[in-house]
Amino acid sequence: MKIIIADDDPLVCKSLKVLLSREKDMVVHGTAGNGAEAISLCREDLPDIVLMDIQMPVMDGIQATRQIKENWPQVRVMMLTTFKDEKNIRLAISAGAEGYVIKSTSVSSMAQQLRALMSGSTILGADVLKQLIQPAEREGLELLTSREKDIVVLVAQGLANKEIAEQLFIGEGTVRNTLSIILEKLELRDRTQLAIYYWKKT
Numbered sequence: 001m002k003i004i005i006a007d008d009d010p011l012v013c014k015s016l017k018v019l020l021s022r023e024k025d026m027v028v029h030g031t032a033g034n035g036a037e038a039i040s041l042c043r044e045d046l047p048d049i050v051l052m053d054i055q056m057p058v059m060d061g062i063q064a065t066r067q068i069k070e071n072w073p074q075v076r077v078m079m080l081t082t083f084k085d086e087k088n089i090r091l092a093i094s095a096g097a098e099g100y101v102i103k104s105t106s107v108s109s110m111a112q113q114l115r116a117l118m119s120g121s122t123i124l125g126a127d128v129l130k131q132l133i134q135p136a137e138r139e140g141l142e143l144l145t146s147r148e149k150d151i152v153v154l155v156a157q158g159l160a161n162k163e164i165a166e167q168l169f170i171g172e173g174t175v176r177n178t179l180s181i182i183l184e185k186l187e188l189r190d191r192t193q194l195a196i197y198y199w200k201k202t
Contacts, residue, residue: 006038007053019107035064054081069096099123119160122192156198
């Protein structure tokens with residue numbers, strides 16, 4: 001997969017480029033010091049994923065993410081930041097980011113999360129998801145069967161359909177169909193909303 005790293009700390013960019021390039025299925029095609037440079041790199045050499053810091057000069061990561069998703073919706077954006085406050089998380093998700101991880105995450109875990117992101121999963125670290133929890137009643141989850149609840153928990157943990165199928169010993173098609181039923185029951189649009197919904201309700 002082709003990756004672009006956007007961070008105003010040159011040491012972070014250099015370190016991540018070296019470490020992620022050791023992964024056989026990953027190539028870092030460029031680094032950017034701000035959001036505007038990240039957009040330019042996307043225009044020059046369309047990546048699969050942009051690892052995006054939030055606070056950067058010239059243009060921050062939230063603005064850059066919004067513009068990248070508007071121009072190249074197929075590019076997946078993972079926010080990589082020291083900030084895990086609710087405001088920034090919600091702004092990032094609203095801008096179109098599919099992932100949000102903290103910089104203290106190990107490179108091996110980050111590589112796994114990047115692969116999951118490529119497979120279609122939404123990646124929100126457990127410490128990030130906890131910031132989205134608000135007091136709420138549980139009636140919605142009680143509408144679900146035991147198997148449906150199992151799938152919701154695994155979706156909230158960031159697992160892809162194939163991984164859920166393997167863990168529950170069911171077919172991937174069954175996971176897809178059950179997920180559609182869950183979204184309809186809870187009146188939600190997609191996996192990201194489902195993950196956030198789950199952490200709010202628990």
